[in-house]
Amino acid sequence: MKRQRVVILGSTGSIGRSALEVLAPMREEYNVVGLAGGSRWERLAAQAMEYHPEVLAMTDATAGKRLATEMGRRFRVLTGHDAMYQLVDLCDFDCVIVGVVGSIVLPATVRAVERGKRLAIANKECMVVAGSILAPLATETGAEIIPVDSEHSAVFQAMHAGRTCDVRRVILTASGGPFRTWSREQMSAATLEDALRHPTWQMGPKITIDSATMMNKALEIVEARWLFGLAHDQIDVVVHPESIVHSMVEFYDGSVMAQLGTPDMRTPIQYALTYPARLKCPSARLDLTAARTLHFEAPDAERFPALRLGHLVAERGGTAGAVVNAANESAVQLFRDGLIRFSEIVPSVEGVLERHEFVGEPGLEDLMRADAWAREEVLRCTAC
Structure with missing residues (x-):
């Protein structure tokens, strides 16, 4: 296999740094050719010195100028609001890891699909906003959209046990966030510090707050609708505090396929890069005897009304x-x-x-x- 050329959008964030950890021991197989960040130019500069990409991109204009001043003689530096789009448009690559939070990365994502590339996509917002465009476009161009978030990666893997037409429903698991056991009265007085105290995952502040409102799960309902070609009423949510079962697929014959693993984003990141191969991963192995008991419960739609909103959006499009x-x-x-x-x-x-x-x-x-x-x-x- 030829050495795969990889671009990382959001390399200075949580997903991007995890992706670089995954890629570090696989440098003979994967070559990082492009890195993009928002405003943390010093972190991007350090990554550039370690991985030697061909192109750097920074969306914050002020930070981009600093980066260009420091690194412009060694690397091509793109700056400004459309820097990620320019990177995806100009760079020769095989796979792009979309690790940026928010819709700012949508134009770059569309361009990668237009070019028929593999997308390891950790960004929920692109499919939520433009799934109606991206899904048919990928079919037309041959682009591969492989989800990186743990729930949709689990569904992607479990669906290989059958055909899409055999699927009765998809069951997305949710940790329940920091307010799983809080009353509505307690939640109304929740502080920012409370909302950022996630019990399972280490994530950026925006997605951590989305987990607290369960808006992340609402967005995932919409994302699943477009990624897997499902109707909104084929997508259910169950609260699973241990975050060991990442999601499940129920088929019409009654079989339920689940993907289990330790809660570590490096696993789905690596799978999206190496699919269909499965290589040794730095994440810890699952020991069910240590986990002992797994809990599942229905989400409370009164305390977490975002879930109803997710189904409404998935239905309306x-x-x-x-x-x-x-x-x-x-x-x-x-x-x-x-x-x-x-x-x-x-x-x-x-x-x-x-x-x-x-x-x-x-x-x-x-x-x-x-x-x-x-x-x-x-x-x-x-x-x-």
Whole structure:
């Protein structure tokens, strides 16, 4: 097998750093040719010195100038809002790891699919916002969209036990987040520090807060709808605090296929890179005798109304995903800035969706307009 050329979008974040850990012992098989980050230019510079990519990209213009000043003589440096798009458009690569949180990476993701590349995609938002465009485009170009988040990676693996038409339902597991046992009254007084205290996973602040509201699971319902060609009522959620069973697929014959493993993002990252091969991974091996007992429970839709929202968006399609994703990003940022309470995040998103002028078959420009409108609407309503 020829040495695979890899681009990492979001190399300075949690997913990107885990991806580099996975790639470090496989340098004879994989060559990192492009790295992209947001504003942490010093971290990107250090990664460049270790992995020697051909191209660097930084979306923050100020940080990009610093990076270009320090590294411009050794590497090609792209800067600005469209730097990731330029990287994907210009670079010769086989696989791109999409590890950036948010819809900022959507144009670069679309371009990678247009080029027929393999995408190891950890970004929920791209499929939520533009799954109606990306899924058929991948079929047309031969691009491979392989999920990296643990739940959809598990579904991807379990579905190989049968055909899509044989699937009765997909069961996404959820840790329940830091507020799994909290009452509605307790949750209404939750602080930022409370919301960032995830019991299982080490993640960035935005996705950790999404886990606390269970908006992450709502987005995953929509993502699964597009990744696997399912109807919204074929996707269920079950709370599983140990995060050992990553997801399950039930077939029409009653068989249920589950993927189990220790909660370590390096495993699905490596699988997306090496699929269909399975290579030795640095993550810890699962010992079920140590785990002893696994618990499962139904999610509480009253305490976590985001789940209903996920099914609604998966059913409606169109611009609904773009609106919910953008409104949630804005509301989460307002919570992080201390401008709204934790309990106001999901109602803010619901209100924006209700006021949105829905487009059933949007193009990319329609989706980006819906995204921009939703962000502004959250801010407008907060200021009222």
